[in-house]
Amino acid sequence: MTPALTNADLSEDRTALILEWSDGARIVYPLRLLRAQCPCASCRTLRDQPSNDPFRVLPSQLLNPNSDLAGVEPVGRYGIRFRWGDGHDTGIYTYDYLRELADLPEVRKATASEERHAP
Numbered sequence: 001m002t003p004a005l006t007n008a009d010l011s012e013d014r015t016a017l018i019l020e021w022s023d024g025a026r027i028v029y030p031l032r033l034l035r036a037q038c039p040c041a042s043c044r045t046l047r048d049q050p051s052n053d054p055f056r057v058l059p060s061q062l063l064n065p066n067s068d069l070a071g072v073e074p075v076g077r078y079g080i081r082f083r084w085g086d087g088h089d090t091g092i093y094t095y096d097y098l099r100e101l102a103d104l105p106e107v108r109k110a111t112a113s114e115e116r117h118a119p
């Protein structure tokens with residue numbers, strides 16, 4: 001069973017989201033990474049396009065996504081929805097998905113570095 005989210009907070013420099021879980025895990029997610037991994041259908045489609053097509057025009061949204069966090073709201077008891085600075089808010093990050101993202105090297109690194117700086 002996926003642990004539940006018990007607390008959410010922004011890092012001091014406001015570049016990462018710190019999530020605490022009912023199993024005691026405390027995981028630091030860089031906002032840029034969360035935005036880049038947006039699970040909504042249109043972002044998924046963009047990510048899944050073959051990258052070897054020379055005629056593909058990369059949408060600026062994907063090249064330089066806005067990773068300012070404008071809002072966070074719970075979705076039932078299973079996920080959260082972020083609203084980004086550019087108004088994009090269609091991705092629902094389920095707890096399952098967030099725990100999957102915790103295994104990414106960038107998240108592990110951010111979590112480890114946050115622990116070092118903790119008082």
Ligand SMILES: [Zn+2]
Pocket residue numbers: 038039040041042043044088090091
């Ligand atoms: Zn999206």
